[in-house]
Amino acid sequence: MNRVTLEQRVTADTRSRVYWLLARLFGTRPEPELLERLAATPPSRAADADGVVSALVHLHDTLAREAPQALAERLAPEHTRLFGGLRRGYGPPPPFESVYRRSPNPAEVALEVMAAYEAAGFGAMDEALGPPDTVSAELEFMALACFRESEAWAQGDAQEALAWQERQRTFLDEHLLAWLPALCDALRAATREPYFRHVADLAEATCRADRDDLSPPASSPSSPTATTMPSTGNTRSCSSCRSAAT
Numbered sequence: 001m002n003r004v005t006l007e008q009r010v011t012a013d014t015r016s017r018v019y020w021l022l023a024r025l026f027g028t029r030p031e032p033e034l035l036e037r038l039a040a041t042p043p044s045r046a047a048d049a050d051g052v053v054s055a056l057v058h059l060h061d062t063l064a065r066e067a068p069q070a071l072a073e074r075l076a077p078e079h080t081r082l083f084g085g086l087r088r089g090y091g092p093p094p095p096f097e098s099v100y101r102r103s104p105n106p107a108e109v110a111l112e113v114m115a116a117y118e119a120a121g122f123g124a125m126d127e128a129l130g131p132p133d134t135v136s137a138e139l140e141f142m143a144l145a146c147f148r149e150s151e152a153w154a155q156g157d158a159q160e161a162l163a164w165q166e167r168q169r170t171f172l173d174e175h176l177l178a179w180l181p182a183l184c185d186a187l188r189a190a191t192r193e194p195y196f197r198h199v200a201d202l203a204e205a206t207c208r209a210d211r212d213d214l215s216p217p218a219s220s221p222s223s224p225t226a227t228t229m230p231s232t233g234n235t236r237s238c239s240s241c242r243s244a245a246t
Contacts (some may be wrong), residue, residue: 005153005156005158006153006157008153008161009150009154012146012147012149012153012161012164013146013147013150015142015146015210016143016144016146016147016149016150018144018206019139019140019142019143019146019206020139020140020143020202022139022193022199022202022206023136023137023139023143024136025035025199025203026083026095026135026136026139026199026203027078027083027134027135027136028079028129028196029075029076029080030071030072030075030076030079031072032068032069032072032180033068035063035071035072035217036068037067038059038060038063039060039063039064039068042060042064043056043060045057050205050208050209051201051204051205051209052202052205052206052209055198055201055202055205055230056202056206058194058198058201059195059198059199059201059202062194062195062198063195067133070183071195074198075193075195075196078191078193078196079196081190082190082196083095083189091190092183092186092187092189092190093186094134095134095135095136095173095183096130096131096133096134096135097109097110097113097133097134097135097138097164097178097179098133098184100179100182100242101178101179102187109133110131110132111131112174112175113121113133113137113138113175114132115131116141116167116170116171116175117132117141117175118166120141120144120145120148120167121169122141122144125137125140125141126140133175135183135203138171138175138176138180139176139203141171141242142168142171142176142210143161144171145164145167145168145171146164146168148164149161149164149168150167152164165214167218168210168214169214169216171213172207172211172214173211176207177207177208177211180203180204180207181204184200184201184204186202187199187200188200188201194212
């Protein structure tokens with residue numbers, strides 16, 4: 001494995017772990033153990049061009065101010081209010097793509113998302129996450145796609161790895177980035193808890209930065225080489241995300 005391929009593998013693996021973490025942060029109530037791990041690994045405070053480092057720093061600083069158990073207990077009911085879709089006016093709309101895209105046919109949106117999962121060979125996501133178009137399920141799909149990309153790089157199969165990048169790029173364009181920013185805006189407006197605002201910031205910044213990094217090269221020869229591969233710059237300062245998601 002050459003240096004560029006190794007960097008691509010590490011980048012894809014890191015991105016997979018970050019998406020797993022985001023799926024967990026959105027999909028489950030905050031757990032003391034997870035909050036403690038996130039607080040224990042401060043991110044680099046390097047220059048930040050895409051907002052990811054800033055979101056990580058703010059999230060870490062928020063977690064460091066309070067004991068994990070007390071923080072988890074305080075955040076639990078707010079998580080339910082924000083993500084439970086319990087009743088109109090009590091919290092933001094439920095975190096489903098079909099809701100935020102205001103589709104007249106929610107079932108059709110869910111079927112389109114399921115078709116993307118099945119085309120990638122995954123079938124349904126974890127049923128505990130809810131409907132296929134819930135934000136946690138879509139983030140989990142991205143985590144799996146990044147993991148398969150990492151496996152392809154490890155096996156020296158650049159063609160397969162680039163195909164997985166294309167699936168990620170298409171899913172971001174056609175699904176996540178078509179509604180996640182609106183969801184994150186709603187969360188930021190609905191909560192007074194900095195933790196949830198920073199989680200929303202991290203999710204939106206991660207998806208936007210990944211989409212930029214996944215932009216295809218200007219020319220794509222039939223046989224991919226190191227010079228045609230997308231940038232490996234998206235490892236960012238995600239050591240805290242990586243360790244927490246392990």
